[in-house]
Amino acid sequence: MEAIQWRGDTLLLLDQTKLPVTEEWLPYTDAYQVASAIRTMVVRGAPAIGVSAAYAYVLAARSFSALDSASFSAQMTQTKAVLAASRPTAVNLFWALDRMERCLMAHGNSPQALSALEREAIAIHREDMEMNRRIGSFGASVVPEGASILTHCNAGALATGGYGTALGVIRAAHAQGKVSMVYADETRPLLQGARLTAYELGKDQIPTTLIADNMAASLMRAGRIQMVVLGCDRMAANGDFANKIGTYSVAVNAHFHGVPFYTALPSSTIDLALSDGGKIPIEERAREEMTHLSDVQTAPLDVQVFNPAFDVTPHQLLTGIITEKGVIYPPFQENLKKHFG
Numbered sequence: 001m002e003a004i005q006w007r008g009d010t011l012l013l014l015d016q017t018k019l020p021v022t023e024e025w026l027p028y029t030d031a032y033q034v035a036s037a038i039r040t041m042v043v044r045g046a047p048a049i050g051v052s053a054a055y056a057y058v059l060a061a062r063s064f065s066a067l068d069s070a071s072f073s074a075q076m077t078q079t080k081a082v083l084a085a086s087r088p089t090a091v092n093l094f095w096a097l098d099r100m101e102r103c104l105m106a107h108g109n110s111p112q113a114l115s116a117l118e119r120e121a122i123a124i125h126r127e128d129m130e131m132n133r134r135i136g137s138f139g140a141s142v143v144p145e146g147a148s149i150l151t152h153c154n155a156g157a158l159a160t161g162g163y164g165t166a167l168g169v170i171r172a173a174h175a176q177g178k179v180s181m182v183y184a185d186e187t188r189p190l191l192q193g194a195r196l197t198a199y200e201l202g203k204d205q206i207p208t209t210l211i212a213d214n215m216a217a218s219l220m221r222a223g224r225i226q227m228v229v230l231g232c233d234r235m236a237a238n239g240d241f242a243n244k245i246g247t248y249s250v251a252v253n254a255h256f257h258g259v260p261f262y263t264a265l266p267s268s269t270i271d272l273a274l275s276d277g278g279k280i281p282i283e284e285r286a287r288e289e290m291t292h293l294s295d296v297q298t299a300p301l302d303v304q305v306f307n308p309a310f311d312v313t314p315h316q317l318l319t320g321i322i323t324e325k326g327v328i329y330p331p332f333q334e335n336l337k338k339h340f341g
């Protein structure tokens with residue numbers, strides 16, 4: 001399964017707002033349209049946003065290539081800013097855009113860089129898939145035999161260049177016969193767990209049970225969950241991390257019930273420039289996501305709404321961080337610096 005395809009002159013994105021009902025690929029040849037696709041969550045998930053932005057940068061460079069070099073450079077700076085403003089929390093977006101800009105600079109900040117930029121975007125995409133395979137195989141080693149695993153939101157093939165981070169761990173462990181059940185939190189308000197994780201795992205015939213977010217604690221109390229693994233949008237230098245809203249409650253519940261709690265992420269999600277999670281910008285999204293389910297009104301239209309898309313989980317609640325370089329254990333600050341500094 002994949003959500004992003006590069007066709008040489010067009011970026012194809014699987015419209016994740018329509019899943020699981022409709023599988024529709026949308027074509028993009030304009031970088032600003034890709035920025036809008038990121039904002040509206042046609043494409044979502046930290047690594048997938050980064051990969052899409054990298055391809056958007058290629059599309060922009062092509063469309064401005066007939067300009068003189070000063071105008072070309074001004075347009076590229078502007079495009080980067082528009083892409084960077086699409087979503088604030090996942091650091092992969094900024095990481096990918098900075099990498100593309102460095103590639104442009106290394107090739108004289110001119111339209112001559114076009115083919116190098118395309119190669120760089122393809123490399124970002126391919127490396128993400130490769131990192132996910134390694135995350136999967138390191139992560140599978142910490143999955144207990146016969147485990148029932150809880151996950152939150154969607155950190156799968158749909159959220160990445162392919163294979164997934166948290167769902168990559170689940171895929172690899174399932175291939176080793178270790179997974180008896182995956183519990184997928186439905187993940188209010190946008191239902192990424194119900195719409196995307198349940199769909200994605202179902203396609204791979206991995207046994208999945210959908211639960212509402214408020215059911216996880218009672219399953220843990222009943223001893224029906226042996227491990228939690230979920231994704232990450234940005235990890236600070238001390239191991240605090242932002243992920244989909246509700247992750248923090250899962251972490252607190254897991255801690256209380258003694259259930260091992262892991263996040264899985266590639267190095268492109270680590271932001272060592274931020275000392276702790278309090279400094280991670282948290283996106284707030286539209287009130288309609290809370291007052292409506294699809295087009296159906298579910299709350300009074302004049303109610304006050306608070307709709308943060310992410311929360312921060314303190315590193316003290318983490319058992320380990322599953323990365324492409326191995327599983328990192330406490331002390332996180334020291335060990336993150338050692339492997340990624």
Ligand code: MRU
Nearest residue numbers: 044045046155159165231232244
């Ligand atoms: O708002 P979303 O759907 O982009 O949020 C996605 C998540 O929170 C994922 O867990 C995270 O991006 C990791 S994806 C490998």
